Amino acid sequence: MSATGGILPTYQRFVTGPSRRSFRSKEKAIIFLVFATFCLVCFGTFFYLPEFKGSGGRVYDQIKRAGPDLLIPPPPRQLEDTREAQRFIRHEEDAKDDPHIFGDREKLKAKIEEDRELKVLERPDQAIVVPKRSSTGNPPLNAPDSLNEPINQIDEILAPEAVTVPPAPAQIYPMRQGGKDREESVRRKRDKVKEMMKHAWDNYVRFAWAKNELKPVSKRGHTGSIFGTQPLGASILDGLDTLYIMGMNEEFKQARDWVVKEFDIDSVVADVSVFEVNIRFIGGLLTCYALTGDTVFRDKAQKIADKLLPAFNTPTGIPNALVNFKTGSSKNYGWASGSSSILSEFGTLHLEFSYLSDITGKTIYRNKVDKIRHVLNTIEKPNGLYPNYLNPRSGKWGQHHMSMGALGDSFYEYLLKAWLLSGKEDNEARQMFDEAMEAAMKHMLHQSPAGLTYFADLKFDRVEHKMDHLACFSGGMLALASRTLKDDHSARYMDIAKQITNTCHESYDRTYTKLGPEAFRFTEGAEARALKSSEKYYILRPETIESYFYLYRLTKDEKYRDWGWEAVQALEKHCRVPGGYTGLKNVYSEDPQQDDVQQSFFLAETLKYLYLLFSDDNFFSLDHWVYNTEAHPLPIKGANPFYREASA
16 A cells, blocks of 8 residues: 555554644543642652651651661761850850859859749759758759759758759750769769760660660661560660760750650550569659659659559469560469569559559559558568568468579569668668578578678578579668668678679679679689579660679678679670670670670669769769669659659
8 A cells, every 4th residue: 555545543644744643632631630639649658657747657757767877977076076165165065154064153042042032843843952052061952953953062052941942844955064074084984984875775675666675786676685575665664864974965855755755554455563664664754754754754643653563463362473464464473482472573562552652642562561561560471581582372482482583583672672762761671671681690691711791591490501693782782871871781791792782793793794694603623603504694784783783882892883894885895785794694705795785774773873983973863762673763752852852
């Protein structure tokens, strides 16, 4: 066929020859609608998916956090130092107009006189008042925020009458200024500990945010912890008050926002430890409430405590060890001497539950722990000792295994500290403590041939010459008991406290890494050394450092600070990795294998006690704060206005 005479296919008719024409109007409209629809779908996909919508989206937040590391190289250290200096200069300039931050002596005194009659309330019906200076000459309050620290730093300004002190506003977390030691070398050590906390925290945020703990070598969340696989943010809740105490305000605000927006206890479906949740979660939240007055912390703590209450539904009121937050069912560990409850667990609830009752006005929490106290006080005790197991159904002791370490430890600590927290009104607790210590020193305290003092374990009438790292807290406990009540026990308590702390230091000093083993023994061939492979590991535990802190505060002997600095150097050399801090599997090895776990208590206890060890004595003074067994400070009733007791 010719090009002119033949019939062309339809699609060629519009592109050849003189008959060429454009699209019809209807065709143009259809094409436009298709194109517009395509653009709308693309636009909506990018901006309106839940992962990207708003700053609350999880993926958006993760990209925002990771952005600087992924796309922007870190600035030179010199530039960071310059920026820090500029921030400090701006802070100094702002302070000129704010005497609560860093004002000069005369301006601050004048401002206090001007504001003496002003009442700043946490709630409309409740003012917070600082009592007058204590008889020791120390300020009556170790200020929990920078609004009050200048008061601690300047002498003569506290008048004999009371001065009203405002709580920290719920949404403002000012930089801390207090607590620095007079010696520059000590201040540098304190700053080093703060840098360690930042390294541990930043890597947790980067690699395991909202997970329970961090695997710093693998750089991911740790799912094999005592909290199971469900992410509960254990490191966040445990580390909150350490961030605040160290003045890490941006990090604290970040953690607080997660507590408000993401932490949902109703979503937890697993069995959890009543003991661990209490000392880490409730304890940490209660401290943050005392520090800031932010009621979100109090309310979250109360909600968690309510979830624990079903565990107390036993014939004796002694709680079971595990409770399911979803169903309310509870049980004990099968291995615990015929499904008994454990002394160190049900005996370590009193501080948090009694304080929670006072700040909420609800007596149910105190009633629960008072019932435990009644059972323990009235039950017959073999040789005055407390076995580690008690059956919650029959109210009878299980195996007669006694220990100042695992399974027993913090029960004794809470007897002493319940008395202190009550403003020394809970005399029953102090009497039980003294009686328990008398029995323990008679039957469990031993001295090695080389003169090392230790608390041995008892299994029925057989002595096991072994001391747990956990038992090293007892040095600090006995020192605190010695200085808080002057009686016939005081001198002996302090003497034993020093000896026990020395023994625990020896357990560190006799290892290659200069970090202490999980347990150590006393035999003819070895003293203060681990003999079994299962005892040679170090999981970033705080107990020995805890005793250094108490002994230094109460004796002012510089050797305890020296020992603490030895621990810092050992941690940096053997436990620090690019992704955080890891435990070790053999402290006697020249090249120890790492366990790849950054425990939440490393943030809550180990680093906090080191920071306090290198701080001034008035910084979270022992006259005004009691540290729970997870190192969360709680205010002493009647001595500390930040107790924040609910109005009647």
